[in-house]
Amino acid sequence: MSQKTTPSSIVSSQNSPRPCDPRVLSRIPELLDQKGFSPEAIEALLQFDVANFQWRRMWEREEFRGKVLKGLSDTLEAALLQGLISVARIQDGIGRPEPMAPTVGLVAEMMQVDPSRASRIVADLVSRGYVERSVAQDDARKSVLIVMPKGYGLLDEFMQSKWLLLIQTFDGWGDDDIMMFSKLFQRFASSLEHVVQQP
Structure with a gap:
């Protein structure tokens, strides 16, 4: 024994x-x-x-992020890139229960920053032509955000670059290893988020 x-x-x-x-x-x-x-x-x-x-x-x-961003047609600082990704994820329902009309408040929530910070990030994205402000269809008093073709173009470049690195990272991993890693990492992230959100 x-x-x-x-x-x-x-x-x-x-x-x-x-x-x-x-x-x-x-x-x-x-x-x-x-x-x-x-x-x-x-x-x-x-x-x-x-x-x-x-x-x-x-x-x-920025070893990973810097390599991902290298060679993109435009260089956005980390906060702006995260803001653009957040608007797209909200708009398309990625990692969320369903697609929603993005607002500054939802962007602040997703980025975990205060609304004033999110407002400045969104304003910068709008001025650069990546995002457009529009009026909500159900409430004319409400301002919503829309990712513009220029924004989707940069996101496409970013995703291609990021996934090429991830493909290299998982090269040689078996299907079972990848599925188990994904399942456990999702569980870890969900549990950590739950713990962090506790009072």
């Missing part, structure tokens, strides 16, 4: 954090143990933490 692995033995294993690791100093392995996670799950979560840091670093330093 194999001996039960304890948090202290996890810390000393070859692939695990060193004693000076901030996670160890903060007693994270012990906390996970107290919360009922198995030694194998604790090890997996600590390794996920490392991989997640690598991903965030690539994104924050």
Whole structure:
């Protein structure tokens, strides 16, 4: 019968954090143990933490985004690109229950910024010809946003560039691996969003 692995033995294993690791100093392995996670799950979560840091670093330093944006016909700063993507996702119902007429309020909600910030982003997109303001069909007092052909053109370039990188990233992955990764990552993102939105 194999001996039960304890948090202290996890810390000393070859692939695990060193004693000076901030996670160890903060007693994270012990906390996970107290919360009922198995030694194998604790090890997996600590390794996920490392991989997640690598991903965030690539994104924050624009290693991934910079490569995606390289060669596009126009260069938009990150906030404007995110704003354009948000308007398109709302308008086309991507990742949402159904398509909706985009408003500044919905853009602010999707981007998780305050309405004044979203309003400035939308105004810049309008001035550049990527988005147009229009009047809602059901309420003439309500202003809605429409992605213009120029906006869809840039989004097409962006999607092509992004997916070419993703195709290279998943090269060699089996179908089962891709489906399992997608399922688990969606579950992780949904759970994280639920936790973050709690009071």
